[in-house]
Amino acid sequence: MELWDVYDINRSKTDRTWVRGIELAPGDFHLVIHVCIFNSNGKMLIQQRQSFKESWPNLWDLTAGGSATAGDTSQTAAQRELYEEIGLKLDFQHIRPHLTINFENGFDDIYLIQEDVQLHTLTLQYEEVQNVKWASKEEILTMIKKKEFLPYYESLIHLLFDCRNNRGTIQR
DSSP states (O other), rough: EEEEEEEEETTTTTEEETTTTTOTTTTEEEEEEEEEEEOTTSSSEEEEOTTSSSSSSTTOSSSSSOOOOTTEEEHHHHHHHHHHHHHOOOOOOOOOSSEEEHHHHHEEEEEEEEEOOOGGGGOOTTTTTEEEEEHHHHHHHHHHHTBBBOOHHHHHHHHHHTTTTTTTSSSS
16 A cells, blocks of 8 residues: 655645545645656657556556655655666755646646766666667657657657756747
């Protein structure tokens, strides 16, 4: 049983927790994180979900992601999910998410990290991940069209690649 902290509309913790899998009450929200690792060649590290996953089996996805559990901050959730899913240890203590996207039941913090990772050094979590590889923006967009990648908005993929080396909304 996984517990989530419950947040209000202003993203303040409410001192309540919720059991994963049970629908949140109206006005209650939870925190999700995604981590996108980019290498110096401008490619994103992507993962292929296990064939036996309940949601989106065999599809490719961003580097790592998941729900923050009770007691997590956004940073500790990002650090934990990245380590659990692909065995990559990074310190998120002084890293802020590049983007936060609000969805119906919560907040999705998206971290964009530049790190040249050697794939052979990663330890994939058997229950979650069957494969990893580097992919360009064009490769990911093609995979989305072929239904091999989670059906993210193409504009989101463009935004992730556009924002990976910058913060804010103004080109510098």
